[in-house]
Amino acid sequence: MDIQEQRTRLLAKEQELAEEIARWKQEGRDSRVAEVEDPIDTVISSESQAVALEEATRASDTLAEVRDALRRIDEGSYGTCLDCGEPIEESRLNAVPWAQYCLRDQEKRDGASEQARNSQLGTAL
Secondary structure, three states: OOHHHHHHHHHHHHHHHHHHHHHHHHHHHHOOOOOOOOHHHHHHHHHHHHHHHHHHHHHHHHHHHHHHHHHHHHHOOOOEOOOOOOEOOHHHHHHOOOOOOOHHHHHHHHHHHHHHHHHHHHHHO
16 A cells, blocks of 8 residues: 555545535525525525534544544554554555544444444434
8 A cells, every 4th residue: 555645645635625614614604694584594594504514514524534544644553443453454545545444343333333323213212
């Protein structure tokens, strides 16, 4: 695996995400409620702000993961699963250069998250 190529890809993704976050924040500001609007306008404005906030949050989370991957490159631990310490599959890193876990451990985490969500839904009902 070419670490410099991965660094270049991560730096490009970092820039892309920073621009995306700025765009979503601006969109959220632009969808503010006008002084005079009917109830439908209010709902649309609120919904637009919620979508912009959700997208900005998602991009911010990914940006943090990208920056963490860049830190791991600097430390020499890039490409090593944070759970088991085994190498992360090269194909996985090519698809998601900021991946923190090997496929097996990521699937475990995804399964645990799904179970927790289902448990919370069951409790809420």
